Amino acid sequence: MLKSILSGDFPRSRILSIMLVLTFIGLAVAPFMLSGARPLNTAATICIFIVLVASYDLLLGYTGIVSFAHTMFYGIGAYGVGLALDAMGPSWWAVFTGLASALALALVLALMIGLFSLRVRAIFYAMITLAVASAFAILASQLSDFTGGEDGKTFKVPEILSPGFKLIEAEIFGRSIDGKLLTYYLVFTACLLLFLFMLRVVNSPFGRVLQAIRENDFRAEALGYRTVVYRTLANCLAALIAALAGALMALWLRYVGPKTFLSFEVMTDILLIVVIGGMGTLYGAVVGAALFIFAQNYLQSLMAEASEALAGVPILAQAVHPDRWMLWLGILFVLSVYFFPTGIVGKLRNRK
Amino acid sequence: MTTAVVPEHPVLSTHGLTIRFGGHVAVNNVSAEFRPGTLTAIVGPNGAGKTTYFNLMSGQLPATSGSVRLFGEDVTDLGAPQRTKRGIGRAFQLTNLFPNLSVIENVRLAVQSQAGMGLNMVSLWSRHVELMERAEHYLHRVAMADQRDEIVGTLPHGNKRKLEVAILLALEPQILMFDEPTAGMSVDEVPVILELIHQIKAQGDKTILLVEHKMDVVRSLADRIIVLHNGFLVADGDPTEVMSSPIVQEAYLGTGVADHV
Numbered sequence: 115m116l117k118s119i120l121s122g123d124f125p126r127s128r129i130l131s132i133m134l135v136l137t138f139i140g141l142a143v144a145p146f147m148l149s150g151a152r153p154l155n156t157a158a159t160i161c162i163f164i165v166l167v168a169s170y171d172l173l174l175g176y177t178g179i180v181s182f183a184h185t186m187f188y189g190i191g192a193y194g195v196g197l198a199l200d201a202m203g204p205s206w207w208a209v210f211t212g213l214a215s216a217l218a219l220a221l222v223l224a225l226m227i228g229l230f231s232l233r234v235r236a237i238f239y240a241m242i243t244l245a246v247a248s249a250f251a252i253l254a255s256q257l258s259d260f261t262g263g264e265d266g267k268t269f270k271v272p273e274i275l276s277p278g279f280k281l282i283e284a285e286i287f288g289r290s291i292d293g294k295l296l297t298y299y300l301v302f303t304a305c306l307l308l309f310l311f312m313l314r315v316v317n318s319p320f321g322r323v324l325q326a327i328r329e330n331d332f333r334a335e336a337l338g339y340r341t342v343v344y345r346t347l348a349n350c351l352a353a354l355i356a357a358l359a360g361a362l363m364a365l366w367l368r369y370v371g372p373k374t375f376l377s378f379e380v381m382t383d384i385l386l387i388v389v390i391g392g393m394g395t396l397y398g399a400v401v402g403a404a405l406f407i408f409a410q411n412y413l414q415s416l417m418a419e420a421s422e423a424l425a426g427v428p429i430l431a432q433a434v435h436p437d438r439w440m441l442w443l444g445i446l447f448v449l450s451v452y453f454f455p456t457g458i459v460g461k462l463r464n465r466k
Numbered sequence: 467m468t469t470a471v472v473p474e475h476p477v478l479s480t481h482g483l484t485i486r487f488g489g490h491v492a493v494n495n496v497s498a499e500f501r502p503g504t505l506t507a508i509v510g511p512n513g514a515g516k517t518t519y520f521n522l523m524s525g526q527l528p529a530t531s532g533s534v535r536l537f538g539e540d541v542t543d544l545g546a547p548q549r550t551k552r553g554i555g556r557a558f559q560l561t562n563l564f565p566n567l568s569v570i571e572n573v574r575l576a577v578q579s580q581a582g583m584g585l586n587m588v589s590l591w592s593r594h595v596e597l598m599e600r601a602e603h604y605l606h607r608v609a610m611a612d613q614r615d616e617i618v619g620t621l622p623h624g625n626k627r628k629l630e631v632a633i634l635l636a637l638e639p640q641i642l643m644f645d646e647p648t649a650g651m652s653v654d655e656v657p658v659i660l661e662l663i664h665q666i667k668a669q670g671d672k673t674i675l676l677v678e679h680k681m682d683v684v685r686s687l688a689d690r691i692i693v694l695h696n697g698f699l700v701a702d703g704d705p706t707e708v709m710s711s712p713i714v715q716e717a718y719l720g721t722g723v724a725d726h727v
Binding site: 320321337340 | 585
């Protein structure tokens with residue numbers, strides 16, 4: 115049963131298993147454990163980034179494709195749902211219309227980028243994706259009548275997902291069963307299913323071919339695999355999943371904007387998480403996204419507390435001043451890449 | 467099985483095959499035909515164009531001019547995957563494997579390609595027991611069943627060469643191309659591979675092409691020898707005849723490969 119759900123891809127490390135189970139339980143019960151908007155927002159972001167990063171790992175870690183267009187597909191999903199809800203009003207019909215057109219656009223773009231440029235060398239492919247993604251981001255902020263420009267757009271979601279909605283009057287474990295909670299579980303469930311689907315894909319015969327292409331595309335060709343076809347399919351699959359992740363994020367935030375969905379910062383976040391978690395293993399996306407998003411949201415407040423506690427100590431108090439949280443985040447990244455070149459998962463699996 | 471008296475139609479042939487790298491013509495106007503049930507050794511000094519000729523036939527390199535026909539079909543414009551699907555299998559000279567995957571996984575990828583299952587995204591690869599069994603069978607044939615789960619990158623050179631052969635067999639090709647299959651192998655590993663090639667030849671229906679430096683190997687296996695020199699086909703025919711022809715003597719004695727003779 116578990117083997118079938120996890121597609122026979124077990125964590126193969128006790129510490130990793132514990133981390134994964136804790137992350138799963140933490141995300142599953144987050145709305146009941148924590149009060150306030152921020153923790154729940156962190157939990158939802160972790161869920162969505164697990165899927166987003168895992169879909170990127172399909173490209174980078176499994177197939178060996180370096181793409182910088184992943185945020186574009188994420189943005190397409192978000193804008194699709196957001197603009198449709200904005201234009202058509204808060205209905206499920208709008209969500210589906212927006213999602214369907216976003217998926218179609220993502221598929222067409224991924225197919226085109228793939229067929230035109232996956233034949234060329236990796237570095238050129240990376241450059242092409244970078245160019246297309248930048249063009250798209252500029253387009254999104256320039257077409258301000260349509261997309262809301264730099265400010266983006268806030269919109270209403272279907273009533274059942276809106277914060278004002280109450281499913282039942284009673285509270286459960288001190289938590290009212292409102293639209294926000296329902297949205298959280300929609301995000302959580304969708305992300306869990308998408309993650310398990312990707313786990314299945316990488317452990318299917320198709321997934322093995324992707325790994326073969328990463329290892330030695332020349333030989334994969336000699337075995338009879340047309341690598342362009344496989345690379346393009348991987349590209350499309352990753353794009354569709356990224357678009358779905360974007361749609362979920364838009365529903366969660368009830369907002370779309372270029373900074374949140376299309377900026378290059380999101381792309382570097384994805385890259386960092388893949389590298390920190392471990393390339394070529396989807397569990398790396400889980401561990402990496404959980405740690406990274408948590409650090410991004412809480413390092414500053416942790417440092418504020420540390421700074422207060424060290425108020426008497428001259429240099430230390432300055433060093434951990436909350437204004438310097440970005441510096442410390444950077445140092446943490448450098449250290450983690452230095453000490454875990456194969457990522458956290460790679461390190462844990464090699465401990466034996 | 468005895469050699470067929472009436473020569474069958476060639477399964478593989480090249481016609482005026484040429485490839486030019488800038489000013490250098492690596493393979494120059496080479497025409498040859500290969501028939502089922504035969505083993506042809508391709509010999510020649512280093513840099514003669516033997517491996518390049520192989521690459522042109524199996525599709526790793528595109529020809530500058532000339533053509534390649536496979537089972538009567540012109541495949542000159544087809545890439546390596548399409549030619550592999552049509553029954554041409556290749557073992558490489560420089561080991562060319564999937565280094566971070568296990569031994570069995572390397573072979574299974576070939577089996578999977580042969581079974582046409584590469585695009586299956588939803589079933590678990592480990593559920594395809596029949597593919598796994600076939601992969602194990604081929605590992606067994608090269609006496610590598612014990613190394614089944616080792617990571618290929620960590621194998622000693624000789625085992626990589628044997629694995630290369632197992633992958634070739636797993637493609638179940640009609641035409642088998644071995645590029646110096648025993649190079650760099652230890653003395654006790656060589657007979658396993660030679661015996662294997664011998665067995666395949668004895669089946670009588672496969673076409674085998676062999677690039678080989680070791681003349682004792684060529685003598686014991688080949689029905690026919692093709693000599694390449696500076697990209698040209700300089701001799702083609704019966705082994706004893708070819709080896710004693712003056713042009714071959716000259717080509718070989720001039721380069722020091724004669725040490726192997």
